[in-house]
Amino acid sequence: MEYMNKSLTQIHNALIKGEVTPLELVKEAIEKAKKDDNNAFEYICEKEALEAVKKLDESNKDSLLWGVPVVIKDNYSTKDIPTTASSNILNGYVPVFSAEAVIRLEKAGAIVIAKTTMDELAMGGSGTTGHLGVTYNPWDKSKTRIVGGSSCGSAAAMASGIVPIALGSDTGDSVRKPASYAALVGFKPTWGRISRFGLFPFATSLDHVGYFSRNVYDSAYLLNVLAGHDDKDFSSSFKEVNDYTSKINEGVINKRIAVIKGIIDSIKDKTVLASFDESINYLKKQGATVDVVEIDINLLKSIFPTYVIISCAEATSNNANLDGIKFGNRIEGESFEEVMMNTRTNGFSPLIKRRFVIGSFSLMRENQDELFVRAQKCRRMIVDAFNKVFEKYDAIYCPASPSIAPLIKGSSDTLSDEYLIADNYMAFGNMGGYPSITLPIGFENNMPFGANLTCKPFDEANLFSIANEIEKGTGLKDLVAKEGR
């Protein structure tokens, strides 16, 4: 009997009935992880996980995460477990503390069984740029398609049925886009709702802890575990934490949902559009009002370049500590400057260096007004435009990707004008700090695609109730690639 391809509730019930033990779950997950052929893992923590099972607190048995194996993206600090953020500059680095999100998972009884691959330092969207190479999409048996990034390994581990929960991070759409390509539920909360302490910073004003689950209920449950103030994170919110599962069956009667015209118009794939329409019709039948709403097309087109400038600029300072001296893969030189120069020249991939130069150039005094400050101004206009929609609507709903997962051949993180809106618009969720969730809505040639739902800041309970209704309509939940379709 397999359990790792099930949902949290299913696994919990099996544990409570005594059908399976935490040790058996951990062994199943580790065996599957060892057989992974999608390049999902940086490090499998077999020894550490088997030790952790022995120390499980029996009094915590009511937690749905008790005894459940999970995987963690490799940009979270994990005490005594190697952590590289899939960058050669951090080869050999072993953190001396754990991230707050990891600690909260472990306190709830979860067992970390592996660290997962990612786009280097989370600065990519294809899952092809980490130091271990391409991570494949488990839904595509021919290994020709990406699973998306930057949380590629976490998405691949979930889609392969290796674990039921995986931690990712989301600065532009790095959880919500791979979720679309891998038939998963991918969620990021309001900015400040989950502590980022111990998550390697990429762009501080945009970074969010995010995660994957097999269904909307599990996603809501996990927020109960992870949400809440943390003194160690200056941006952590003091707002009270609700039970995010309590309203999940509330339905959508009188809920108002906006579909953004410019985003829909930029999508050409007929199957994606047909499935999306089907889910809208279902929402209407259940009592929701769904309107097509316009946002200035130039503002929609500006989301991606604005994101690129701000994120690259913030990344340059956030990664200034990677010099090989205090930690990391030091390359020797004749002077300390040469040590830094050699370490950084050899440690970062060409893509990362190009991104850093974009950031550095945008921050130069002579360029700031036309690049960095203009991007910050544009961010204000983008967020104001979406806030205006939220004055009248509970949620914004659009396809999460313009198509199924693209082919590896031809996918790259080189900047281009192609699919400027449809492939990149979800970064508005990071700019405004809105809670946002992607869930599967359809298949084309046996490859999945999803839709994305976004609500006002701190309106997660509403988000989960609408998402749950969409999930009921599609019937697409608890999906695993290995079982095929």
Added chain:
Amino acid sequence: MKNINKETLKMAANKLMFDMSEEQYNHLLNEFDVIVSQMNLIGKIEGVDNATPMTFPFDVTSTKLREDVATTPLDRDVALRNAKDVVDGQIRLPRVVK
């Protein structure tokens, strides 16, 4: 705005303490064509230059002070565990005075 050429980009890279290959500088020049044209379009959005720059998604104000509780700081040996060259509890770097 500064002229975007290989020398400027090399200067930007060196300020960040790394270098790139010639091929990468050429690649980056092409990417800058895309960025600059997109940012010029942004510059044409009505009212953009009058908007207030946004540095965070929304204001987070906090007046709470942490409790003044004594805690044990990170042990020196633990803090130095990830440094490659440590001597007598300090990180060793190449000699400055030769």
